[in-house]
Amino acid sequence: SQQGEEDPQALSIQEGENATMNCSYKTSINNLQWYRQNSGRGLVHLILIRSNEREKHSGRLRVTLDTSKKSSSLLITASRAADTASYFCATDAGNTGFQKLVFGTGTRLLVSP
Amino acid sequence: DAGITQSPRHKVTETGTPVTLRCHQTENHRYMYWYRQDPGHGLRLIHYSYGVKDTDKGEVSDGYSVSRSKTEDFLLTLESATSSQTSVYFCAIGHSVIYNEQFFGPGTRLTVL
Numbered sequence: 410s411q412q413g414e415e416d417p418q419a420l421s422i423q424e425g426e427n428a429t430m431n432c433s434y435k436t437s438i439n440n441l442q443w444y445r446q447n448s449g450r451g452l453v454h455l456i457l458i459r460s461n462e463r464e465k466h467s468g469r470l471r472v473t474l475d476t477s478k479k480s481s482s483l484l485i486t487a488s489r490a491a492d493t494a495s496y497f498c499a500t501d502a503g504n505t506g507f508q509k510l511v512f513g514t515g516t517r518l519l520v521s522p
Numbered sequence: 523d524a525g526i527t528q529s530p531r532h533k534v535t536e537t538g539t540p541v542t543l544r545c546h547q548t549e550n551h552r553y554m555y556w557y558r559q560d561p562g563h564g565l566r567l568i569h570y571s572y573g574v575k576d577t578d579k580g581e582v583s584d585g586y587s588v589s590r591s592k593t594e595d596f597l598l599t600l601e602s603a604t605s606s607q608t609s610v611y612f613c614a615i616g617h618s619v620i621y622n623e624q625f626f627g628p629g630t631r632l633t634v635l
Contacts, residue, residue, distance in 0.1 A: 442623065451526075451612055451626030452565070497564060501622050509580065510622055512557075512565040 413513030432498030526627035545613030553616040554596040558609040
């Protein structure tokens with residue numbers, strides 16, 4: 410079953426603009442991660458935010474986490490054409506024992522020059 | 523792709539035939555995963571391994587089996603391929619069960635006719 414759902418499913422912007430993607434999930438989590446997938450490639454880990462963190466930055470990426478609303482957002486500032494990709498959130502459920510990631514369905518981002 | 527290779531990268535096969543996909547890592551990571559990616563479903567976990575000869579089922583394990591006889595190799599077998607198993611298959615590895623950041627291979631595109 411899908412834990413995370415991204416919104417919007419697709420986003421088209423111009424270079425230099427900011428891109429915001431949202432992820433909602435259903436159960437309590439230990440952490441939430443964001444991944445990028447370029448066309449025809451495997452996923453690449455971008456950033457991880459723990460359940461006790463509210464905001465995290467990495468370069469042009471800013472991630473927020475609201476555990477009360479079970480939601481997260483990924484902001485890419487000053488987008489570049491090279492940011493064109495699909496972005497997935499993945500949650501690490503808050504059960505004991507071995508933790509498995511559950512991925513959302515992704516947001517397709519198109520950044521036009 | 524973080525020292526992970528998958529073979530073959532593309533395969534076309536016929537319904538009813540057995541198929542084995544191979545994932546090979548040079549990172550000496552303990553955890554290995556097989557996912558399938560289908561439009562509208564994101565990534566779904568098929569099987570995973572938490573050590574040599576230690577494997578368990580994921581969300582969509584029916585029709586698949588796995589084996590891990592060495593740290594570096596994780597094999598996914600479709601005993602009798604069906605058209606519903608047409609998909610892109612990704613292998614991933616991880617070194618930590620606490621934060622569970624995963625590194626993905628380039629994928630195998632499998633078509634079952």
